[in-house]
Structures are given as C-alpha cells and as structure tokens.
Amino acid sequence: MPDQRPSNCSKCTNPATIHLTQIVDGEIEKQDMCEQCPHAAKIGKAEFIDLVSGPKPKTKPIVHAMRSIENGLCCPKCGFSQSSLKQFGRLGCPTCYDAFAQDLESVFQKAHLGVKHKGKRPRGVPVSSEQLEVLKREMQQCVDNENYEGAAEIRDKIEELEARIS
Helix, strand or coil, X not given: CCCCCCCECCCCCCECCEEEEEEECXXXXXXXXXXXXXXXXXXXXXXXXXXXXXXXXXXXXXHHHCCEECCEEECCCCCCEHHHHHHXXXXXXXXXXXXXXXHHHHHHHHHHCCXXXXXXXXXXXXXXXXXXXXXXXXXXXXXXXXXXXXXXXXXXXXXHHHHHHC
C-alpha cells in the first residue's frame, strides 16, 4: 500500500519531511512540513524532541485522581473511559496518557515494536545520550565475545556521534 502522505509541505512548496498528527478538541489534525516550517509553526526543537522521544518516564500514578465507573477507570479531565479506549483505540485528551499509562505501554509495545522513537530525525536534532549508551554496551559485548572488528566498528560510530553532538 503506497504512502498516503503528500510529498510537499502544507505551509510552503518544499518537500515534506515531518508528518505531525495531533488531536485538537477531539478532531484529528495532520500537518506535513519541511524542516524549516516547524519553527514557523511554533514547534521548536525542544518541543519536537518531546514529540518523538515517546512517553515521559513513568510518573507517580494518578490512580487516586481517577474515579471508578461501571466500565473501568476514566480520565479525571475529560471522562474518557477505559472501555472507550479499548473500543475506539484512541484517547480523549493529553491527560488520558497518564490516566491509562499501564494500558498504553503494552499497546505501544505491540503496535510500534517498542516505546522509543527509532526513526529518522530532522537535521539539527541532537542524538540522545541513551543512543550512545546502547552503542557502548554493544561495544562491550563485542569485546567480551572477542569480536574486536565489531567493537572497532561500533567505536567508530560512537566517535562519529560524539563529534556530531559537540
């Protein structure tokens, strides 16, 4: 099935490299933008990093803020129920992410084969330190297994990433 996204930015005529989907007031809003337009649309690098970095680390559960209703838990802000989440497969508001955190992690894990963004990033978005840590662990495994060629390749990748960060 071919990609349904338009090839040009919805703000200008440059090729679209960022495809942003948001739910605003219950309506799905899609924007296709080039790398220059997120700044014009007031989406800065820090906000973009928040969007692609996935769910925030688990915070203190807010179960005490949720009320129990006949068909399960519900969001304290919009009232969206757990059964509605299962029925429609989408959320009612941003607070729903916290309210249904336990349910969502397994959904994201199955749907996206993980809960971390591993796709492309626009130029200029910094590489996460987590990515460097993963490479360092892989390099150590190669050394432990006496795979010195593999360790050298990973070392070169680490040096390249560190050079891009600084």
